[in-house]
Amino acid sequence: MTFHQSEHSLLVIPGPIEVSDDVLFANASPSQSHMSKSFTQTFGEVIKMFRQVLVTEHGQPFIVAGSGTLGWDMVASNLIEPGDEALVLHSGYFGQSFTDCLETYGAKVTQLKAPVGHCPSREELAQALKAKKYKIVTVTHVDTSTGVLSNPRVISEVVHEVSPDTLVVLDGVCSVGSEEIRMDEWSLDVVMCASQKGLGVPPGLSLVCASERAIRLVETRKTKINSYFASWLNWLPVMRGYEQGKPVYFATPPVQLICALHVSLKEITSKPIQERWAKHQQASIDFKQFVTDELGLKQVPNDPSIAANGMTAIYFPDGLSASDIVPRLLERGIVIAGGLHKEIKDKYFRIGHMGISVIDTTTRHDLEKVKDALRNVLNAAGYVNKTVGNNTK
Amino acid sequence: MTFHQSEHSLLVIPGPIEVSDDVLFANASPSQSHMSKSFTQTFGEVIKMFRQVLVTEHGQPFIVAGSGTLGWDMVASNLIEPGDEALVLHSGYFGQSFTDCLETYGAKVTQLKAPVGHCPSREELAQALKAKKYKIVTVTHVDTSTGVLSNPRVISEVVHEVSPDTLVVLDGVCSVGSEEIRMDEWSLDVVMCASQKGLGVPPGLSLVCASERAIRLVETRKTKINSYFASWLNWLPVMRGYEQGKPVYFATPPVQLICALHVSLKEITSKPIQERWAKHQQASIDFKQFVTDELGLKQVPNDPSIAANGMTAIYFPDGLSASDIVPRLLERGIVIAGGLHKEIKDKYFRIGHMGISVIDTTTRHDLEKVKDALRNVLNAAGYVNKTVGNNTK
Structure with a gap:
């Protein structure tokens, strides 16, 4: 059957x-045994394709x-022993939550906090690493609360220069598949x-990849x-088993979600991953230009170089608030997100542009629809872009 | 569209x-925000209906x-403090695994072990409770590795008589919705x-219900x-929030699986839950009669009173093994499970009869198909039931 x-x-x-329809249809696959030959093959391929996406x-x-x-929990319970020092690079809400989690498992956490819209600099990081020896450094690649993009390449470079034994942990929840x-x-x-983000699958899966050193x-x-459920030692035989075609039981895997992920990863890995990153980047540049130049609105990230490619966080114009925008977009069939970072919660909104919304531009026109609706809603709310003509960017 | x-x-x-098709179709629901009004209502109803299923x-x-x-992990991390005593009633594989999990969180575990096919008796339990004070007692309602059914009503009665402060924890993984x-x-x-068992939904959800005392x-x-992810204190505001129509964020809920669960729970709670239990019981009696009387095979549970209603664990007849039965059933389009309990792993097989396979007997004839196939496969393997005629049961 053709599923729509x-x-x-x-x-x-x-x-x-x-x-996509194909991914959703796979999520409606008939029941099959988690120990069956066919599911074992599916899961094994998923594991291999996930490596490809991370270029490892x-x-x-x-x-x-x-x-x-x-x-x-996987990071904290496996890599932290009570009393271990952890450095959390904080660029929004999720740095604080990761801190709470690390502390739960006994870590002594130092947060390197940047003001809203910024991320810690290379120099601040180097200084922090010189001041104390850390077991791990964590980075939120894209903090979904602010849309701030960190630079894991540079961060890892600094860590390996200054403190080569320190492990680098990348929270890629809002970046894998889009950055x-x-x-x-x-x-x-x-x-x-x-x-449920850059990988284009329904929510319900936690995906982690650990280096040989980890x-x-x-x-x-x-x-x-x-931890029992988060212990890598409990999952290692399972992951290795499925990859080698020999299913091992620790907990029943979410069969349908793995099938859905299989379809999405097949699609993603059918082309060079660089193309996918580039498409996200181009869509992001276009959309951000629309937001700043045509609409004259201000982004939460302080500088274009630290703005995520999979989402845009935008301050409301003066005099307008969430109730002027979010429900009116909803009436037009468009669901965006309000603010999340508590310091600026009511002052901004967030729009995601990941996965098929930016990849499948032949049959879908998602971002065009969003632009049109946003333009109309702002107009209807009486907003006039006073910066037009003055904007030299 | 009509989905099949x-x-x-x-x-x-x-x-x-x-x-069911309806449940799978819900698992292919289009993406929606986990904070949306409609999903909040769905999740809120799911929480309420789950209570109905547990009659709480x-x-x-x-x-x-x-x-x-x-x-x-939820039970162990929330209810156990380091050094707490826990009593695990062991009726198969899963008692040992629960023990491992409890010990991970610092419990001192005593296992009350029964031989394969048995479960600890009322007297053994009372004696154990008198010998030591336990914070919790855990019971595997149906041990999926043996098909042994414990009696949580009686167990709880004994615990409340002998050691009223001790909490009673029921592992209902293979019983909720069928027992x-x-x-x-x-x-x-x-x-x-x-x-993925008695609730008739794809795997991927952990469902726990805690008493006010817990x-x-x-x-x-x-x-x-x-623990961070398993901490009830992190989830309490979320569960209460969704139930009250006000979504709260801790982790993105698995939206599609919750929609699938919603459809299944609607169906389950549309009739008195007693009817569902009775249907499982009747199907189980029929199937077990077929296995023991017509086929002359022996069940793993030692006595019919401790045999699960949602599954049957059966010893292979003398001279036959898994390779004579399991792949031949598979050729006939029927997937059953081999052994799991390590003491008897190669000596038995397991058949599940839960959910639509026993509830929807008008459009489906699942157990008839299983019976026919099993009869044929055993015949083809040269098996003759020598007990026919001698069986007075």
Whole structure:
């Protein structure tokens, strides 16, 4: 049968994102045994393709029923022993949450905080690393609360220069599949994400990839891992087993979601991953130009060089607030997100542009629809762009 | 559109189970915001209906992306403080795994072990409770590895008589939706399960329900909860929020799976839950009669009174093994499960009969198909039932 998903409002929040008919149809696959030959092959291929997306040869994927949040537990419970020092590079809401999670597992956390719209600089990082020895440094690649894009390549460079034993952990929840990530080349020790953003699959999967160095560290830790479900030692035989075609049981895998992920990863890896990054970047440049130049609005990230390619965070114009924009877009069939970062919660809104919304531009015109609606809604709210003509960018 | 799932082999392992077209179609729902009004209502209703299934008024559901295994982490991380004593009633593989999980969180575990095919007796339990004071007692309602059915009503009665402060935790992974459970009437403190068995939904959800007493205990514990993702304190505002129509964020919920669960729970709660239990019981009696009387095979559970209603675990006849049965059933389009309990792993097989396979007997004839195929495969393997005529049961 040809499956077409039901008519629905266009979802352009920074995740979950719009999902293709093929992916949704796979999510409605008939029941099959999690130990069957065919599912084992599917899962094995998923593990291999996830490596391709992260451009890693020897990274060890862990793909588990859960959410992005569970990835933090995986990092913290496996890599942290009580009393270990962790440095969290903070560029928004999610740095604080990751901190809470690390502390739960006994880490002593130092946060390198940047003001809203900024991320810590190379110099600040180098200084922090010289002041104290850290077991791990964590980076939120794209902080979904601010749309600020960090630079994991540079961060990893600095860490490897100043403190080569320190592990680099990339929270790629809002970046894997939409931002450039080269796990091996950049010497990242962990990259973690979820299914519902750049990977274009419904929510319900936690995806983590650990370097050989990270795995060795877990295998040689002095204290026991303080989690059962998040313990890599419990999942390692499972992931290795499925990849080798021999299913191993620890917990029943989310069969249909793995099938959906399989379809999405097949599509993603059918072309060079660089093309996917470039498409996200181009769509982002176009959309941000529309927002700043045509609409005259201000982005939350302080500088274009630190603005995410998969989402845009925008301040409301003076005199307007969420109630003038969000419900009116909804009436026009477009779902965007309000603010999340508590310091500026009511002052801005967020729009996601990831996955098929930017890749499938022949049959879909998602961002055109968003632009039209945003233009109309702002007009209807009486907003006039006073910067037009003055903008030299 | 009318959705029909693809042709596929009949899945009659003890979970995942066959899922209805309506449930699968809901699992292919278009993307929607996890904070939207409509999803909030769906999730709120799911929480309320889950209470109905467990026949509890004030139990607090936690419905989270994960698997049954994550439910153990929830129990252990929330209810156990380091050094707490736990008593695990062991009726198969899953008692040992629950023990491993409890120990991970610092519990001192005593296992009350029964031989394969048995479960601990009322007297053994009373004796154990008199010998030591336990914080919690855990029971595997149906141990999927043996098909042994424990009696949580009686167990809870004994616990409340002998050691009223001890919490009773029911692992209902292979029983919720297929076996009688009355959480309030039986004074159970936790019931935990997963989506892919008696609830008739694809795998990927961990469902836990905690009594008011259990929640109070968590809120007044002396040490911090040793998990972030499994901490009820992190999920409480989320569950209460969605139920009250006000979405709260901790982790992105698995939207499509919650929609699928909504459809299944609507169907389940549209009739008195007692009818559902009775249908499972009747189907089980019929199937077990076929297995023992017509085929002359022996069940793993030692006595019919401790045999699960949602599955049957059967010893191979002398001279036959898995390779004579399992692949030949597969050729006939029927997927059953081999052995799991390590003491008897190669000596038995398992067949599940839960959900639509036993409820929807007008349009489906799942168990008839299984019976026919099993009869044929055994015949083809040269098996003759020598007990026919001698069987007085």
